[in-house]
Amino acid sequence: MAKIHELSENLTNQIAAGEVIERPASVVKELVENAIDAGSSQIEVEFFDAGLKKIVVSDNGSGIAADELDLAFKRHATSKIATERDLFKIATLGFRGEALASIVAVSHTEVVTSSDGISAVKAEFAGGQKLSSETSAGTKGTKISVSDLFYNTPARLKYLKSPRTETMKIVDIVNRIALGHSDISFTLKNEGKILLKTVGNGNLRQDLANIYGRFIAQDMLEVKQADPDFTLTGLISKPETTRSSRNFISILLNGRYIKNFQLNKAILAGYGSKIATGRYPIVVLEIKLDPLLVDVNVHPTKEQVRLSKEKELSRLITTAISSTLTSEQTSLSGLDNLTKKPDLQAQLAFNLGKNVVDTSRSYQKETPAPKIAESSSQYVNLNEVREDSRYVLTASWDQNVAAQAKLTPFGQDQAKQDVISAGDEALAHSLPNLTYFGHNSSYIFAGSEGDLYLVDQLAAQRSVLFNEVLTEMEAQDKYSQTLLTPLVLDFGSSDFLKLKDQADTLAKLGIKLEVFGQNSFILAAYPLWMQVQNENTLRTILDEFLNSKDLADLKFNLAKAEVKRRTRKAPKLAAAACQDLLEQLGQLADPFHDPFGQVTLVKFTQTELNRMFKKGE
Numbered sequence: 001m002a003k004i005h006e007l008s009e010n011l012t013n014q015i016a017a018g019e020v021i022e023r024p025a026s027v028v029k030e031l032v033e034n035a036i037d038a039g040s041s042q043i044e045v046e047f048f049d050a051g052l053k054k055i056v057v058s059d060n061g062s063g064i065a066a067d068e069l070d071l072a073f074k075r076h077a078t079s080k081i082a083t084e085r086d087l088f089k090i091a092t093l094g095f096r097g098e099a100l101a102s103i104v105a106v107s108h109t110e111v112v113t114s115s116d117g118i119s120a121v122k123a124e125f126a127g128g129q130k131l132s133s134e135t136s137a138g139t140k141g142t143k144i145s146v147s148d149l150f151y152n153t154p155a156r157l158k159y160l161k162s163p164r165t166e167t168m169k170i171v172d173i174v175n176r177i178a179l180g181h182s183d184i185s186f187t188l189k190n191e192g193k194i195l196l197k198t199v200g201n202g203n204l205r206q207d208l209a210n211i212y213g214r215f216i217a218q219d220m221l222e223v224k225q226a227d228p229d230f231t232l233t234g235l236i237s238k239p240e241t242t243r244s245s246r247n248f249i250s251i252l253l254n255g256r257y258i259k260n261f262q263l264n265k266a267i268l269a270g271y272g273s274k275i276a277t278g279r280y281p282i283v284v285l286e287i288k289l290d291p292l293l294v295d296v297n298v299h300p301t302k303e304q305v306r307l308s309k310e311k312e313l314s315r316l317i318t319t320a321i322s323s324t325l326t327s328e329q330t331s332l333s334g335l336d337n338l339t340k341k342p343d344l345q346a347q348l349a350f351n352l353g354k355n356v357v358d359t360s361r362s363y364q365k366e367t368p369a370p371k372i373a374e375s376s377s378q379y380v381n382l383n384e385v386r387e388d389s390r391y392v393l394t395a396s397w398d399q400n401v402a403a404q405a406k407l408t409p410f411g412q413d414q415a416k417q418d419v420i421s422a423g424d425e426a427l428a429h430s431l432p433n434l435t436y437f438g439h440n441s442s443y444i445f446a447g448s449e450g451d452l453y454l455v456d457q458l459a460a461q462r463s464v465l466f467n468e469v470l471t472e473m474e475a476q477d478k479y480s481q482t483l484l485t486p487l488v489l490d491f492g493s494s495d496f497l498k499l500k501d502q503a504d505t506l507a508k509l510g511i512k513l514e515v516f517g518q519n520s521f522i523l524a525a526y527p528l529w530m531q532v533q534n535e536n537t538l539r540t541i542l543d544e545f546l547n548s549k550d551l552a553d554l555k556f557n558l559a560k561a562e563v564k565r566r567t568r569k570a571p572k573l574a575a576a577a578c579q580d581l582l583e584q585l586g587q588l589a590d591p592f593h594d595p596f597g598q599v600t601l602v603k604f605t606q607t608e609l610n611r612m613f614k615k616g617e
Contacts, residue, residue, distance in 0.1 A: 020098055020099060020102040021102050021103060021106060021149075023051075023160055023161075023166060023169065024047065024050060024051025024052060024055060024149060024160075024166055024169075024170060025051070025166065025169040025170045025172070025173050027051065027055050027103055027107075027146055027149065028045055028047070028051065028055060028057065028170050028173060028174060029173050029177070030094070030099035030100075030102075030103065031045075031055070031057040031099075031103075031144055031146075032045060032057060032173075032174065032177055033093035033094050033099075033177070034093075034094055034099065034100075034142075035057060035059035035061055035142070036093055036177075036181060036184065036255070037061075037092045037093055037094055038059060038061025038062045038063070038141075038142065039061050039062050040059035040060055040061035040141065040184060041060060041183075041184055041185065041200060042059065042060045042184070042185045042187075042200065043057070043058070043059045043184060043185070043186050043187070044056075044057070044058045044059075044186075044187040044188075044189070045057050045170075045174055045186070045187070045188050045189070046188075046189040046190075046192075047167075047170060047189075047190060048190075048191055049163065050163035050164075050166040050167045050170075051149065051166060051167075051170055052148075052149050052150070052157075052160075052163075052166075053147065053148070054145060054146065054147045055145070055146040055147075055149070056143065056144070056145045056146075057143070057144050058141065058142070058143040058144075059141050059142055059143075060139070060140060060141040061140075061141055061142060062115060062140075063113045063114045063115035063116075063140055063141055063142050064111075064113040064115060064121075064142060065115045066115075066119075066121045066135070069111070069113065069121055069123055069133070070123075070130065072100055073100045073101055073104055073125060073130070074101055075098055075101040075102075076098065077101075078094070090291055090296055091254070091291050093255065093256055101128070103146055104125040104126070104127075104128055105127065105128040106127075106149060106150050106151070106152060106153050106156070107126075107146045107147060107148055107149045107150070107151065108124070108125070108126045108146075108147045108148045108151065109124070109125045109126070109144065109145065109146050109147070110122070110123070110124050110125075110144070110145040110147075111123050111124075111125075111142065111143070111144045111145075112136075112138060112142070112143045113138075113141070113142040113143070114138040114139060114140050114141065114142075115140065116140065117138075117139055117140035118137070119135055119136070119137065119138070120135065120136050120137060120138025120139075121133065121134075121135055121136075122134050122135070122136055127152055167190060170188075170190075171188065171190075171195055171196070172247070173257075174186060174188045174196060175196065175211045176250050176252075176257040177257060178196065178198050178207055178211070179204065179207060179208065179211065179250050179252065179284050180250075180252035180255045180256070180257060180286065181255055182198070182200070182201075182202050182203060182204045182206075182207045183200055183201075183202045184198075184200050185197075185198055185199060185200030186198045186200070196210060196211065197210065198210055204234070204235060204284065204286075205217050205218070205220065205235060208220065208235060208284060212248075212282065216237070216241065216282065217235075219237070219238060219241065220235040220236060220237055220238075220282070221235065221236050221237070221238060221324050221325070221328055222234075222235060222324070223235065223236055223285070223320050223321060223324050224320070225316055225317075225319065225320030225323075227312070227316055229289060229290070229293060229309055229312065229313075230287060230288070230289050230309075230312075230313055230316055231287070231288040231289070232285060232286070232287055232316060232317065232320050233285075233286045233288075234283065234284045234285040234286050235283075235284050236267075236281060236282070236283045236284075236285075236321055236324065236325075237281045237282035237283070238325075238328065239271060239274035239275050239281070239325065241281070241282060242275050242276075242279035242280060242281055242282075243279070243280050243281075243282060244278060244279065244280070245280060246264060246280050248280065248281070248282040248283070249264060249267060249280060249281070249282075249283045249285075250283065250284045250285070251263050251264070251267075251283075251285050251287065252284070252285065252286045252287065253287050253289070253294060253305060254287070254288060254289065254291065254294070255286075256296065256305075257303065258303055258304065258305050259303050259304055260304070260305070260307075260310075262310055262314055263285075263310075263313065263314060263317060265314070266313075266314035266315070266317040266318045267281070267283055267285065267317060267318075267321060268280070268281075269314075269318045270317060270318040270319070270320065270321025270322045270325070271321065271322075271325065272322065272590070273590055273593050273594075273595060273597065274325065274590070274592075274593055274597075275597060276596070276597030276598075277596075277597065279597075285317065287313070289313075293307065293308050293309055294306070294307055294308070295307075295308075431585065431586040431591040431592075431601075432448040432449065432586075433448060433583075433586065434446035434447070434448050434453055434455075434582040434583075434585075434586065435447050435448065435579075436575060436578045436579040436582055439457065439573070439575075439578050441570070441572075442456065442457060442458070442570060443455060443456060443457060444457050444460070444578050444581070444582065446582055450605075450606045451603055451604065451605050451606065452603070452604040452609060453601050453602070453603050453604075454601060454602050454604075455581075455582065455585070455600060455601045456594075456598065456599065456600055456601065457570045457573065457578075457581070458567060458569065458570040459593075459594040459598045459599065459600040460581055460582075460585050460594070460600050460601070461567055461570065461581065462563050462564075462567050462594040462595060462596065462598075463585060463588055463590075463591065463593070463594045463595065463600055464581065464584045464585060464588065465563050465566060465567060466559055466560070466563045466594070466595040467588055467589075469529050469558075469559040469562050469563060470555060470559050472527065472528060472529035473509060473510070473527070473529055473555050473558070473559065482524065482525050482526075486522050486523070487522065487523040487538070488516055488520055488521070488522050488523075489513075489520065489521045489522075489523065489538065489539070489542075490519060490520050491519055491520070491521070495546055496519040496520075496521075498546055499513060499521065499542065499545075499546070500515065502545070505545075505551060506545065508551065509527060509541075509545075509554075509555070509558070510525065510526065510527025510528070510529070510530075511523075511525070511526060511527060511530075511538075511541070511542075512524040512525040512526075523538065526538070529559075529562060530562070540561075541558060544557055544558060544561075556595075559595070560595050560596065563595060564596075585600065585601075
């Protein structure tokens with residue numbers, strides 16, 4: 001057996017770098033966070049060859065004193081905490097003192113810093129060792145250049161992704177940090193080309209326009225909510241503006257970008273049944289709280305934190321988003337779905353920063369092309385299209401435009417959420433009384449106060465049936481019955497013990513199991529909402545129960561499955577049945593969407609109908 005010995009400082013620094021510095025984006029994150037902690041109002045990031053060749057981060061912060069420079073690049077040397085008590089009230093983004101030591105351990109690093117704006121210190125490091133140091137004139141702030149990343153740990157290079165992927169990871173982390181610090185001006189460059197530039201005037205919507213586009217930013221809804229422990233502010237997209245991944249959800253805790261599954265779930269719960277499965281909103285949520293309520297010292301990169309009042313914060317987030325969406329809720333306009341086209345010419349002009357000629361054919365009467373406003377400002381004005389050629393929205397404008405062109409307002413399935421969100425409750429009875437006057441095999445035609453409504457019959461029936469099944473679930477004590485032929489169910493020991501311990505919870509669903517030998521149950525009673533009583537159906541329900549952590553979620557999923565099983569296609573209805581369906585739909589908490597996220601109805605106002613037939617033109 002090999003002898004135990006102490007590792008060298010250089011080797012321990014390389015090991016620590018493996019935890020903190022995973023890729024070029026990690027370097028950018030650590031250096032930008034240090035710049036923010038230094039009180040900078042302007043931060044510039046430039047990188048070459050996806051960050052592997054060179055990364056340069058410059059700021060106008062407080063700088064590093066000349067006599068503290070060597071100490072700053074040692075492990076666990078920091079100005080941000082001093083005692084054990086400080087670990088429980090961390091108000092800065094960094095605090096461990098590992099970042100600079102980890103970076104110089106795996107790269108060639110040059111630092112130029114000045115704390116007084118008169119004299120500066122320039123030093124060079126490589127492989128964790130200081131190579132040179134000299135004094136010179138310089139402005140206040142710090143400029144750190146990191147070159148040849150992982151030059152002495154080549155094995156790390158094979159775990160990196162493609163240059164394009166690494167580039168986008170740098171862009172992503174800078175974007176998220178910029179959204180959390182709208183009072184700081186950020187500039188991001190790749191090979192000299194500007195990818196992002198924010199003004200730093202505290203306008204979150206303007207920063208969002210620089211990152212996601214003007215049309216998205218101007219359509220976002222403002223969120224504000226507070227309780228004694230938390231203050232929430234931010235912007236959220238409307239339910240019809242969604243994306244196919246969670247990457248557009250940014251949660252910022254005291255300015256720190258974090259990843260938290262429960263808070264993401266709370267955000268989706270706030271949208272309730274308004275968005276579909278596999279679709280996610282665009283959200284920038286800033287959370288302010290006492291540092292005593294959060295422990296950020298649980299992950300090397302500090303992206304994961306531990307909250308002491310996570311459930312209370314989750315409820316606050318859900319309520320804030322639900323109430324915001326409720327205040328904006330209206331019936332969907334059918335004219336929007338039929339005639340509203342994305343203004344690709346304006347979008348291209350904005351992304352390219354140049355005038356764009358519309359070459360599409362049109363048989364309408366020619367009208368002068370809209371004049372693109374000129375602006376000498378280097379920042380985005382939400383009411384103007386940019387004219388200069390220096391601004392690029394993303395690393396590749398064509399990918400951005402193609403991605404936006406493919407977006408659809410609604411998906412096919414509904415998100416897995418609570419049965420009824422707080423926002424949905426406020427929508428009850430918001431649909432006017434509809435009068436039936438016709439239908440075909442798929443749609444019901446109705447009217448109210450001169451407006452025309454088209455109702456998707458299948459979606460409406462699913463909405464009504466979903467509500468009925470949930471009502472039956474709540475009344476399980478009164479509406480359950482026994483089987484004529486006993487049904488015996490065998491389970492593994494682990495599942496048997498879980499079901500035995502959760503027998504009372506199962507009874508709330510109307511399913512009553514009695515122990516019948518080793519690892520077996522006999523079905524004593526089943527709920528009426530479960531119309532098919534066979535072993536496969538019951539096992540499916542019990543499997544769902546075992547994998548669910550919340551009774552409300554379980555009821556939601558079971559009700560969806562039951563509705564889907566009963567409504568494969570829309571049955572033929574008589575006129576009286578159609579009118580009855582419309583009345584039942586009007587009594588639902590959310591009459592505008594079915595449980596699978598599909599739109600149940602669209603409305604054409606009298607004005608929109610006149611416009612469709614070109615009356616009054």
